[in-house]
Amino acid sequence: MVSKEIARLADEVFKVDPKIIHIGLIDLEGHILLDQSAAASEPTVPDTDRIMFYYQVGLRRSRREHFDNFYGKTEYIHIIREKIQQMILYLPLITIYLTLDATIVPDEVKTIAQRIESVDSELITNAIKSQMF
Amino acid sequence: MNHKEFAQKVLEVDERVRFVSIYDEGEFFHEIKKGKNSYLTETETEISLSQAQYRWSSRKKMAPQLGEPIFAMAKYGKVFRFTLPLGVAGLILVSTEPGIDIENIIEKICKIRDKYE
Numbered sequence: 001m002v003s004k005e006i007a008r009l010a011d012e013v014f015k016v017d018p019k020i021i022h023i024g025l026i027d028l029e030g031h032i033l034l035d036q037s038a039a040a041s042e043p044t045v046p047d048t049d050r051i052m053f054y055y056q057v058g059l060r061r062s063r064r065e066h067f068d069n070f071y072g073k074t075e076y077i078h079i080i081r082e083k084i085q086q087m088i089l090y091l092p093l094i095t096i097y098l099t100l101d102a103t104i105v106p107d108e109v110k111t112i113a114q115r116i117e118s119v120d121s122e123l124i125t126n127a128i129k130s131q132m133f
Numbered sequence: 134m135n136h137k138e139f140a141q142k143v144l145e146v147d148e149r150v151r152f153v154s155i156y157d158e159g160e161f162f163h164e165i166k167k168g169k170n171s172y173l174t175e176t177e178t179e180i181s182l183s184q185a186q187y188r189w190s191s192r193k194k195m196a197p198q199l200g201e202p203i204f205a206m207a208k209y210g211k212v213f214r215f216t217l218p219l220g221v222a223g224l225i226l227v228s229t230e231p232g233i234d235i236e237n238i239i240e241k242i243c244k245i246r247d248k249y250e
Contacts, residue, residue: 049198053195056191060188063184063188064207067173067177067181067209068209068210070172070173070177070211071172071209071210071211071212071214072209072210072211072212073209073210074207074208074209075208075209075210076207076208077205077206077207077208078205078206078207078208079192079202079204079205079206080202080203080204080205081196081199081200081201081202081203082196082199082200082201082203083199083200084199084200086199105236106206106235106236107235107236110208113208
């Protein structure tokens with residue numbers, strides 16, 4: 001069940017740039033909070049491959065954060081592939097995974113990262129709080 | 134491949150390039166620019182490089198669905214870190230100061246790689 005606060009955060013991220021194709025929101029243990037395509041009005045139900053993929057994204061976060069004291073905080077990760085581009089941002093307690101249009105350039109990715117970082121902090125806080133019991 | 138020569142060529146492409154590592158035929162080779170201090174200890178460097186290698190191999194597993202990874206860039210507070218494939222199973226890792234022109238540096242590294250491959 002996707003909380004309305006998580007859904008609102010996803011909506012806000014989609015508004016940042018039309019080149020965002022897909023969003024995955026993941027908790028610190030790699031569990032999926034939301035998985036949705038920009039073209040869809042509702043979140044998708046992830047299959048086993050996607051669940052495993054997001055689990056690995058979560059695992060990488062904990063490994064990267066081990067080096068934060070040396071390199072500084074991880075701001076974002078950008079991966080260029082033959083078919084698509086991917087981007088990962090670490091918010092407190094939530095990881096944002098994005099699939100981006102293949103035509104996007106690194107400077108645009110940087111701008112997307114900056115815009116997401118400046119999304120209303122109350123909206124982000126509410127999304128995080130909605131995952132706490 | 135002459136790893137030392139390759140690393141030197143990459144270190145020379147821009148004054149903001151700090152560190153180059155090559156994973157080739159199961160072994161790591163790394164070189165830091167003269168006058169720069171490593172942010173990591175020798176042990177931390179080894180751990181970081183082996184984790185990067187693991188990450189890359191897990192990315193390659195998704196190639197049938199998403200396409201082969203061409204490069205990855207992680208922006209940290211103090212550094213940019215680039216990861217590029219080398220040959221079939223090798224890897225190049227390059228750390229730079231922040232603020233570098235990403236497309237430009239990638240293009241230059243790829244040119245050197247293509248010459249040495």
